[in-house]
Amino acid sequence: VEDQSMATEEEPLISNLDLFLFTLIAGIVIYWFMSRKKPEPIPEFKKTATSTRETSFVEKMKKTGKNIIVFYGSQTGTAEEFANRLSKDAQRYGMKGMAADPEEYDMAELSRLSEIENSLAIFCMATYGEGDPTDNAQDFYDWLQENGEEDLSGVNFTVFGLGNKTYEHYNAMGAYVDKRLEELGAKRIFDLGMGDDDANLEDDFVSWREQFWPAVCEHFGVEALGDDSSIRQYELKEHTDLNMNKVYSGEIGRIKSFENQKPPFDAKNPFLATVTVNRKLNKAGGRHLMHLELDITGSKIRYESGDHVAVFPTNDTALVIKLGQILGVDLDSVISLNNLDEESNKKHPFPCPTSYRTALTHYLDITHPPRTNVLYELAQYASDPKDQENMRKMASSSPEGKALYQSWVLDACRNILAILEDLPSLRPPIDHLCELLPRLQARYYSIASSSKIHPNSIHICAVVVEYETKTGRVHNGVATTWLKNKTVVDNGHKSTVPMFIRKSQFRLPFKATNPVIMVGPGTGIAPFVGFIQERGWLKEQGKEVGETVMFFGCRHENEDFIYQEELEEAKKKEALTGLHVAFSRDQEEKVYVQHLLRNHKEDIWRLVHSQNAHIYICGDAKNMAKDVQTAFYEIAEELGGLTRTQATDYIKKLMTKGRYSQDVWS
Numbered sequence: 001v002e003d004q005s006m007a008t009e010e011e012p013l014i015s016n017l018d019l020f021l022f023t024l025i026a027g028i029v030i031y032w033f034m035s036r037k038k039p040e041p042i043p044e045f046k047k048t049a050t051s052t053r054e055t056s057f058v059e060k061m062k063k064t065g066k067n068i069i070v071f072y073g074s075q076t077g078t079a080e081e082f083a084n085r086l087s088k089d090a091q092r093y094g095m096k097g098m099a100a101d102p103e104e105y106d107m108a109e110l111s112r113l114s115e116i117e118n119s120l121a122i123f124c125m126a127t128y129g130e131g132d133p134t135d136n137a138q139d140f141y142d143w144l145q146e147n148g149e150e151d152l153s154g155v156n157f158t159v160f161g162l163g164n165k166t167y168e169h170y171n172a173m174g175a176y177v178d179k180r181l182e183e184l185g186a187k188r189i190f191d192l193g194m195g196d197d198d199a200n201l202e203d204d205f206v207s208w209r210e211q212f213w214p215a216v217c218e219h220f221g222v223e224a225l226g227d228d229s230s231i232r233q234y235e236l237k238e239h240t241d242l243n244m245n246k247v248y249s250g251e252i253g254r255i256k257s258f259e260n261q262k263p264p265f266d267a268k269n270p271f272l273a274t275v276t277v278n279r280k281l282n283k284a285g286g287r288h289l290m291h292l293e294l295d296i297t298g299s300k301i302r303y304e305s306g307d308h309v310a311v312f313p314t315n316d317t318a319l320v321i322k323l324g325q326i327l328g329v330d331l332d333s334v335i336s337l338n339n340l341d342e343e344s345n346k347k348h349p350f351p352c353p354t355s356y357r358t359a360l361t362h363y364l365d366i367t368h369p370p371r372t373n374v375l376y377e378l379a380q381y382a383s384d385p386k387d388q389e390n391m392r393k394m395a396s397s398s399p400e401g402k403a404l405y406q407s408w409v410l411d412a413c414r415n416i417l418a419i420l421e422d423l424p425s426l427r428p429p430i431d432h433l434c435e436l437l438p439r440l441q442a443r444y445y446s447i448a449s450s451s452k453i454h455p456n457s458i459h460i461c462a463v464v465v466e467y468e469t470k471t472g473r474v475h476n477g478v479a480t481t482w483l484k485n486k487t488v489v490d491n492g493h494k495s496t497v498p499m500f501i502r503k504s505q506f507r508l509p510f511k512a513t514n515p516v517i518m519v520g521p522g523t524g525i526a527p528f529v530g531f532i533q534e535r536g537w538l539k540e541q542g543k544e545v546g547e548t549v550m551f552f553g554c555r556h557e558n559e560d561f562i563y564q565e566e567l568e569e570a571k572k573k574e575a576l577t578g579l580h581v582a583f584s585r586d587q588e589e590k591v592y593v594q595h596l597l598r599n600h601k602e603d604i605w606r607l608v609h610s611q612n613a614h615i616y617i618c619g620d621a622k623n624m625a626k627d628v629q630t631a632f633y634e635i636a637e638e639l640g641g642l643t644r645t646q647a648t649d650y651i652k653k654l655m656t657k658g659r660y661s662q663d664v665w666s
Helices: 002-037 042-051 055-066 080-091 107-113 135-146 172-183 203-218 317-326 356-363 372-381 384-395 399-409 416-422 431-437 479-485 520-542 564-574 592-598 601-611 624-640 644-656
Strands: 068-073 098-099 120-128 156-161 193-196 236-237 271-280 289-295 308-311 335-337 443-446 457-464 466-467 474-476 496-500 516-519 548-554 580-584 613-620 658-666
Touching: 055 098, 055 107, 068 080, 068 135, 080 098, 080 203, 080 399, 080 564, 098 644, 107 135, 107 193, 120 335, 120 644, 135 172, 156 172, 156 203, 172 193, 172 548, 193 203, 203 399, 236 431, 289 496, 289 516, 308 457, 317 356, 317 416, 356 431, 372 399, 372 431, 384 399, 384 416, 399 644, 443 457, 443 520, 457 479, 457 520, 474 479, 516 520, 516 601, 520 548, 564 580, 592 601, 592 624, 601 624, 601 644, 624 644, 624 658, 644 658
Parallel strands: 068 098, 068 120, 120 156, 156 193, 516 548, 516 613, 548 580, 613 658
Antiparallel strands: 236 335, 271 289, 271 496, 289 457, 308 443, 308 496, 466 474
């Protein structure tokens, strides 16, 4: 009996021990596996990162015999275009240049540039938003700010800034880089150039460049070679038997990325969002205002009210077909344009191999009037000497040449197709044309929804651009026409839009109790639709929410009072505490948002001065934003008892504190 009882007592002891040993062994095995596996990918990743890209621009310049480097800070591609033109120019002066994206290189190497004889760094810097650097120049800007001890003596530089005078911080980035490089000891060899996109950016650039190169020649004691012939950057390779899986069909980065989507999604890897709603907003009138909703389910994309959505449009097929016909080419030929400089980071001007049809539809800008360098390079292909002469004249810096370019190209809104139609003797080879045309850029829209209510949907509000040019042609905006035609179901297929998100500083106050004053006429209402949704959501969560006041403007109450139902519903639910609408053309005297601001000056001053209100302006930069700012100056003068100078300072202080924000365009 005793034996039995001992046996029964011992049995669970053995099985517990077994269990313990088994767990211990399993644990050791798992730990060994995990610790063995972890470090492996790290050296591999490092290896690929260094082997595929040289981050030292100095080493690259030495290796390729270059002495001029042109860095660009570019948001829409223009600064990059100018940088390419300047690096190409260098060749005409017996020097060798390269264009470079500061994001791709270690900018801390700038001080080493003096190791290269007769070297020069040119900076083509665009200013974005509220005096900010462009996305690709952000790290360089931070580096300049943080490295006060840097010694750049021996470095020669010059800066050309791209800006727009309708904005508050005109050419802030170009001016900052110019001033900062000098502070760090670098030597400016030619004055800062400032391009104004509100007037004629091309003219400003051509005039600056015309004086810049002689100054460079004088500084380095070199002479122009007088070689004004066209210099090709890429060579054409025609593919006859390529597997179509290796041919780009509109993807921005990775081939087949539209068929096989992988996050994270950004400018180089856009997400294909499905269009779930596309409706006309206005009840009448000649324009087409529209509201689209893009489904981002499963994309892991996050956004905040006030952010921008960027979309990649395509050109009108009719324009592409006409270009193919006029140049007599088979648009479906598969080609690659390969950089003649094999060391260049930029192997192709656009994703290759691809067809001419895809390049002209997805990758190239065929609707903007071409810049003067395009006319200059194409002039050689005009069989009529008069056409050749005029094209070269338009690309020159002579007053009559500039006037001709202004009237015949810019004022007449002639795109490349119109130029070819109006100059029958001009028939360039299509590959050279494709090399010269700028890239088709993404278009940015203020998001018209709040992710608190629509986490899987992004809303866009836009007006279709359409007008008749001086030559009697109809110009249709690339992106808005393309969006208008994005029906929810197209021939049984769902319509999709390649998109990504750009974060913005246009944010609701951190404290929900702060009042909000929003001024947004026309499609400038977009971000405020999101703001109002969010304030309503906060209220529903039981949060205390400050006053939320909207100043909206449109032409006629019964035509284009967009989002009327949504605004009135928000007013009823008290998500919106004040709604003031200016119908500019419903009476003799035109009434705009700035007039309504003055009518409600006491309320505005109380909210701003006593209750820490945040002010937001969205819409047209050229007139509206300036007039609205003036109205705020006047309110501060009158009700704050300030002089105009003090009132201006008062509003400027609000801007610095992030209490006066603008999301404007021109």
